[in-house]
Amino acid sequence: MAAEKLYLILLIFFNHLICLYSQQQEAGFVYNGFGQAQADLHLDGAAKVLFPGGLLQLTNASTQQMGHAFFKKPYKFDSSKKISFSTHFVCALVPKPGADGGHGIAFVVSSSIDFTQADPTQYLGLFNISTNGSPSSQLLAIELDTVESAEFDDIDKNHVGIDVNSLNSVESASASYFSDTKGKKESIKLLSGDPIQVWVDYEGSLLNVTVAPLTIQKPNRPLLSRSINLTEIFPDQRMFFGFSAATGSLVSYQYILGWSFSRSRTLLQRLDFSKLPQIPYPRAKKEQTSPLLITLLLLLVLIMLVVLGGIYLYRRKKYAEVREEWEKEYGPHRFSYRALYKATKGFDQDGRLGKGGFGEVYRGTLPHVGDIAVKRVCHDAKQGMKQFVAEVVTMGSLKHRNLVPLLGYCRRKGELLLVSEYMSNGSLDQYLFHGKNPALSWPQRLVILKDIASALSYLHTGANQVVLHRDIKASNIMLDSEFNGRLGDFGMARFEDYGDSLPATAAVGTMGYMAPELTTMGTSTRTDVYAFGAFMLEVTCGRRPLDPKIPAETRHLTKWVCDCWRRDSIVEAIDTRLGGEYSEEETEMVLKLGLLCTNVFAESRPTMEQVIQLINQNLPLPNFSPDSPGIGVSTPVLLDSVFNSRSSLAPSSSPPSPHNSMFVTHTITYGDGR
Numbered sequence: 001m002a003a004e005k006l007y008l009i010l011l012i013f014f015n016h017l018i019c020l021y022s023q024q025q026e027a028g029f030v031y032n033g034f035g036q037a038q039a040d041l042h043l044d045g046a047a048k049v050l051f052p053g054g055l056l057q058l059t060n061a062s063t064q065q066m067g068h069a070f071f072k073k074p075y076k077f078d079s080s081k082k083i084s085f086s087t088h089f090v091c092a093l094v095p096k097p098g099a100d101g102g103h104g105i106a107f108v109v110s111s112s113i114d115f116t117q118a119d120p121t122q123y124l125g126l127f128n129i130s131t132n133g134s135p136s137s138q139l140l141a142i143e144l145d146t147v148e149s150a151e152f153d154d155i156d157k158n159h160v161g162i163d164v165n166s167l168n169s170v171e172s173a174s175a176s177y178f179s180d181t182k183g184k185k186e187s188i189k190l191l192s193g194d195p196i197q198v199w200v201d202y203e204g205s206l207l208n209v210t211v212a213p214l215t216i217q218k219p220n221r222p223l224l225s226r227s228i229n230l231t232e233i234f235p236d237q238r239m240f241f242g243f244s245a246a247t248g249s250l251v252s253y254q255y256i257l258g259w260s261f262s263r264s265r266t267l268l269q270r271l272d273f274s275k276l277p278q279i280p281y282p283r284a285k286k287e288q289t290s291p292l293l294i295t296l297l298l299l300l301v302l303i304m305l306v307v308l309g310g311i312y313l314y315r316r317k318k319y320a321e322v323r324e325e326w327e328k329e330y331g332p333h334r335f336s337y338r339a340l341y342k343a344t345k346g347f348d349q350d351g352r353l354g355k356g357g358f359g360e361v362y363r364g365t366l367p368h369v370g371d372i373a374v375k376r377v378c379h380d381a382k383q384g385m386k387q388f389v390a391e392v393v394t395m396g397s398l399k400h401r402n403l404v405p406l407l408g409y410c411r412r413k414g415e416l417l418l419v420s421e422y423m424s425n426g427s428l429d430q431y432l433f434h435g436k437n438p439a440l441s442w443p444q445r446l447v448i449l450k451d452i453a454s455a456l457s458y459l460h461t462g463a464n465q466v467v468l469h470r471d472i473k474a475s476n477i478m479l480d481s482e483f484n485g486r487l488g489d490f491g492m493a494r495f496e497d498y499g500d501s502l503p504a505t506a507a508v509g510t511m512g513y514m515a516p517e518l519t520t521m522g523t524s525t526r527t528d529v530y531a532f533g534a535f536m537l538e539v540t541c542g543r544r545p546l547d548p549k550i551p552a553e554t555r556h557l558t559k560w561v562c563d564c565w566r567r568d569s570i571v572e573a574i575d576t577r578l579g580g581e582y583s584e585e586e587t588e589m590v591l592k593l594g595l596l597c598t599n600v601f602a603e604s605r606p607t608m609e610q611v612i613q614l615i616n617q618n619l620p621l622p623n624f625s626p627d628s629p630g631i632g633v634s635t636p637v638l639l640d641s642v643f644n645s646r647s648s649l650a651p652s653s654s655p656p657s658p659h660n661s662m663f664v665t666h667t668i669t670y671g672d673g674r
């Protein structure tokens with residue numbers, strides 16, 4: 001009896017054990033990462049568990065790889081019961097940067113775990129060319145295929161398929177899921193590298209496959225649903241569950257992160273996403289550049305820097321300017337050297353208009369301004385520059401139709417550049433003294449004389465302040481396109497350097513045009529009148545006021561005109577190039593007016609306003625004769641000092657001293673005393 005009881009107890013105990021075992025089998029397994037699962041798994045090929053996270057790597061991104069991972073224990077299904085199973089896993093297919101990925105992962109139900117004869121690439125590590133399609137394979141696979149293989153009628157290179165003993169899927173669809181919230185299909189990119197959830201459910205001969213991104217709950221509608229008789233595929237109802245993956249010439253990293261499996265859908269344990277291992281994302285490998293190339297590149301950069309630096313320094317030097325604090329207020333009148341350099345095409349000799357005592361004059365064209373003349377004046381003096389620039393700017397504000405408009409200036413080391421409007425017909429002296437130009441007719445000359453008288457009168461009385469020209473002479477008179485006289489170069493005389501022998505306040509100008517009192521009294525409107533007188537004689541006689549090449553008796557123009565007049569043949573002094581075509585009355589008036597203006601006694605000279613009245617014959621000339629005091633006197637005192645310091649020309653015979661008070665009492669009066 002006791003033995004019977006013991007037997008019964010034992011029987012019940014074993015029954016319990018069997019129940020427990022089968023319950024455990026029903027419950028299945030769950031792996032949140034495969035760190036602890038290695039003992040339960042059969043791995044082959046490239047498959048391995050990566051630590052520390054326990055990530056199951058089926059393939060790395062090497063070519064022609066395959067890897068398998070199977071739960072070691074096969075599942076044996078009871079022939080009396082219907083077969084069912086459920087699985088949920090998370091996988092990731094990570095492309096290699098810069099390359100198309102391949103080939104894919106498959107969830108595999110198989111009667112065997114020996115895949116040594118299988119091939120990688122499109123065979124996914126499951127079949128070879130002879131086993132594909134053979135029922136003896138006893139294999140069901142859910143493929144996540146990332147390559148479109150035409151030989152297996154693949155629909156695209158991003159699809160999910162159900163394979164029964166063959167890679168020609170019995171059912172397939174582009175990877176996507178039905179979003180229950182949005183109510184529409186959303187596609188999934190298998191090779192995005194992001195984790196993807198896959199559910200495979202088999203129950204009542206219906207196989208459902210569902211995929212979704214990690215962030216999505218299991219969708220209600222499966223992607224694939226297919227009636228499959230597993231008993232047909234696996235006659236002895238014994239099967240292994242696991243994964244296979246392969247690469248070919250196309251490669252990707254293929255991983256399983258977590259896996260839950262159960263015979264029963266209701267008992268399937270949840271995956272804990274927080275415990276899933278991290279996916280190592282490969283960084284784009286940088287092209288290995290050889291040190292030689294780097295060195296060469298660096299060298300190139302260095303050379304370029306040196307060249308650019310050189311160009312920069314060269315240009316800086318080439319276009320260097322002198323600019324001082326006080327010049328700020330003259331900003332608008334300041335031209336950049338660079339602009340002038342460009343305007344004159346680099347001060348091209350072809351554009352040179354002339355060369356004078358001050359420097360050279362070039363023609364140029366400035367955008368928005370038009371034709372210009374640029375005068376380059378050499379100077380070293382620092383002193384007086386401020387005053388001079390101030391004057392230049394003042395001149396720029398003078399407006400008169402017979403002035404050459406001064407546009408502005410630029411300063412460089414040892415050089416000053418003055419910019420004025422370009423006068424198309426050049427300077428007057430070229431028509432008076434150079435045979436190549438046609439001689440000007442008398443009416444033209446008279447117009448020019450009147451023009452200059454008008455300009456000078458404006459400078460003396462018409463502007464806000466008295467402006468002295470200081471250097472009136474034919475070469476400073478410009479002719480515009482209509483042969484109107486234009487007074488240019490005002491203020492320049494101050495700039496001309498006659499050497500250190502003269503005091504800073506000393507008068508400067510051009511010999512023959514310089515009033516005798518210049519050295520003692522300095523410049524005044526009267527000295528300008530004197531120069532204008534000499535200029536009138538010059539224009540009428542076609543001769544410079546003082547010509548060293550001419551014999552001493554007739555060298556001084558004022559004296560010679562006066563002599564001619566005394567001999568009662570004043571016409572003798574008139575320019576022969578006029579060919580006798582002139583009004584005797586006008587030429588005589590102009591010559592006499594010239595003599596009046598060159599009176600050695602400053603107070604006896606007319607003012608410029610009076611000159612205008614006289615030259616327009618609105619006023620009669622005052623009564624005077626060649627012998628009137630101060631008339632027709634050359635100025636040897638000044639000339640001596642100049643000639644002695646510059647050349648060794650002999651002084652002419654001494655005339656009465658111009659400072660003799662006796663002459664001062666004989667002041668000439670103009671007009672009717674108004």
Ligand SMILES: *[C@@H]1O[C@H](CO)[C@@H](O)[C@H](O)[C@H]1NC(C)=O
Pocket residue numbers: 045046047060061062
């Ligand atoms: C990939 O794995 C194979 C062995 O399975 C190994 O020989 C190869 O070096 C690995 N390649 C990389 C890129 O890790």
Ligand SMILES: *[C@@H]1O[C@H](CO)[C@@H](O)[C@H](O)[C@H]1NC(C)=O
Pocket residue numbers: 117118128129130131
């Ligand atoms: C395919 O695999 C089978 C065994 O699974 C093997 O007998 C056969 O030789 C293989 N064929 C090729 C072409 O590899």
Ligand SMILES: *[C@@H]1O[C@H](CO)[C@@H](O)[C@H](O)[C@H]1NC(C)=O
Pocket residue numbers: 201202203206207208221222225
């Ligand atoms: C498969 O999906 C269908 C709906 O398409 C559903 O009725 C059936 O219950 C599902 N079966 C399993 C095993 O999930």
Ligand SMILES: *[C@@H]1O[C@H](CO)[C@@H](O)[C@H](O)[C@H]1NC(C)=O
Pocket residue numbers: 205229231232
């Ligand atoms: C499945 O196949 C087996 C063997 O071929 C057969 O006996 C069984 O009736 C089939 N079941 C269904 C539901 O078709």
Ligand SMILES: *[C@@H]1O[C@H](CO)[C@@H](O)[C@H](O)[C@H]1NC(C)=O
Pocket residue numbers: 424425437480481482
């Ligand atoms: C004077 O200028 C005008 C206009 O620019 C020109 O047509 C003419 O030829 C010039 N005359 C001389 C003599 O240069």
